[in-house]
Amino acid sequence: MFAEYDVIVVGAGHAGCEAAAAAAKMGSKVLLATMNMNTIAQMSCNPAMGGVAKGQIVREVDALGGMSGIITDQTMIQFRMLNKSKGPAMWSPRAQSDRMRFAEAWRLSLEQTENVDFWQEMVVGIEVEGGKAVGVRTSLGITIRAKAIVLTNGTFLNGIIHIGEKQLGGGRAAEKSAKGLTEQLKELGFEAGRMKTGTPPRVDGRSLDYSRMEEQFGDENPSKFSYKDTQPLTNQRSCFITYTNSEVHEILKTGFEKSPMFQGRIQGLGPRYCPSIEDKINRFADRDRHQIFVEPEGWSTVEVYVNGFSSSLPEDVQLKALRKIVGFEKAKMFRPGYAIEYDFFPPTQLNLTLETKLVENLYFAGQINGTTGYEEAACQGLMAGINAHNKINEKAPFVLKRSEAYIGVLIDDLVNKGTEEPYRMFTSRAEHRILLRQDNADIRLTKLGYDLGLADEDRLKAVDKKIEETAEIIAYLNNKPIEPEDINNILVSLGSAPIAEKQRAGQLIKRPNIEISHIAAAIPAIGDYLSKFKADSIEQAEIAVKYESYIEKEHVMASKMGELENYIIKERIDYRNIPALSSEAREKLLKINPETIGQASRISGVSPADISVLMVYLGK
Secondary structure (H helix, E strand, C coil): CCCCEEEEEECCCHHHHHHHHHHHHCCCCEEEEECCHHHCCCCCCCCEEECCCHHHHHHHHHHHCCCHHHHHHHHEEEEEEECCCCCCCCCEEEEEECHHHHHHHHHHHHHCCCCEEEEECCEEEEEEECCEEEEEEECCCCEEEEEEEEECCCCCECCEEEECCEEEECCECCECCECCHHHHHHHCCCCCEEEEEEECCEEEHHHCCHHHCEEECCCCCCCCCCCCCCCCCCCCCCEEEEECCHHHHHHHHCCHHHCCCCCCCCCCECCCCCCCHHHHHHHCCCCCCCEEEEEECCCCCCEEEEECCCCCCCHHHHHHHHCCCCCCCCCCEEECCEEEEEEECCHHHECCCCEECCCECEEECCHHHCECCHHHHHHHHHHHHHHHHHHHCCCCCCCCCCCCCHHHHHHHHHHHHCCCCCECCCHHHCCCCCCCCHHHHHHHHHHHHHHHCCCCHHHHHHHHHHHHHHHHHHHHHHHCEECHHHHHHHHHHCCCCCCCCCEEHHHHHCCCCCCHHHHHHHCHHHHHHHCCCCHHHHHHHHHHHHCHHHHHHHHHHHHHHHHHHCCECCCCCCHHHCCCCCHHHHHHHHHHCCCEHHHHHCCCCCCHHHHHHHHHHHHC
16 A cells, blocks of 8 residues: 655654654655644644744754744744843744644645655554564554654653543543554563643633733844745734732632642653643742733634643633633633643663664654653754654764754753653753854754755855855954044943044944944944845844854863764773773663763763773773
């Protein structure tokens, strides 16, 4: 019935879509298997992409040639650049999306991607021969063969939905869970665990009183995610902010005796940084209110996402409490919030390519690896799709370093440290975040994407032009003298000390409260010169000049850290034969089997002393 595929991707969420698109664009014949063709790229939780650190990931995916940034730009209803009051390493793009159009755009894009086929059915097993994955088995008993398999099962593996004392089998509201895969993978020797996540109720926007809430507008001059020529927004929908109160909290507490979380019916580990409302009022009992973000689900729909009110309490308690929130007094609920518990596989069982160590040509990506978030899933899917294609075509593995991308940080963290709770990316996880900014993802990664066959030539030409323009602007600013009488009025008005003698523009821009726009406005000749360049080239030049010493210091640090990556561990070592290592280090090194000293140094439980011992041993 089926010819053999190069790559089969199981699951069509954010990880699966990126994996299928990447492998297909690189030339693999791909089958995307999903239980429901109508929920491809479904935004199961909040209708948004990006955010702190997550926005950087979407830009990196886009720079490499992935699709998430383009789809987001095509379907967003609001754009905001977060943390603009902080340094550029913290700036993070975020977009509210039209949830239905987002999924539709992804599906249509995949349908128009050459080499992608679809199959709607549950995959219940992997075909393994000689330690290699060679195909999948479906619930209808069909075997479909392939050279590589990518599992992106999301929250569907033995998923259980919890609402109060009710338990329903499912991987998402109104969708059944996936059975069979976990059990087979365990038989193959994989270690599995349970995690949980949750989602808030959805309400009818027509029943809300927005006049009593704080309106949250998008940026006045909205940017976008993709480095391609997608169009920025000209019209935006507002979000709104309101708060819970002590009365809301008291009502919620009446449901605690039926809470699946507090009564122990949920065994899985939940997300630390996105707790349920009942968890928040329990853990932060001293707070008399919590912020609620009221987010529209699209341009035309009246459905509203109540961000900050995730709950698994009984539905009647949820509605009663909701109606005590300012602006929600007459709220009508479309569906209650719920918690979902699902299987995952600790990611220490993976190589840095996301290929499993136990079964060759089998890759895991997304929530199956213990992560949470669309963006974290999308980048893993992209990397798994790339590496599956490369492996079956006998090409080199594609692994990003921690100093190259947030994607590299995420995968390195997962493989070397594992995770005991849903992993979410933050800027604080990236030690080289000054280098890994959202504004320079194209400069960092597009050439790599082009060499892979993912990013097209137009992208590469655009990056080359940006690099050339940036260098020209930097040289101009560092050599352009400015007379005191031309700039002192502006400096004083901005609370900056006036200059007594002429200074170069670059030196003035290094001042914390002076921007290139201030100088351009004060000196028309500079404004005229800059007007011939694109805005992102000017921004790139300003960041390079203002933070020059910090960026140089970070490059030196990254280079020193990179030296450890050059110490390659060529042969598999039996670390039990190195008695000078600590017992924990021997155990962890045996489990992870690092490829370099650098990777070994980042394994939880391996100390600097252990690394010294290992380097001496390898030197012998």
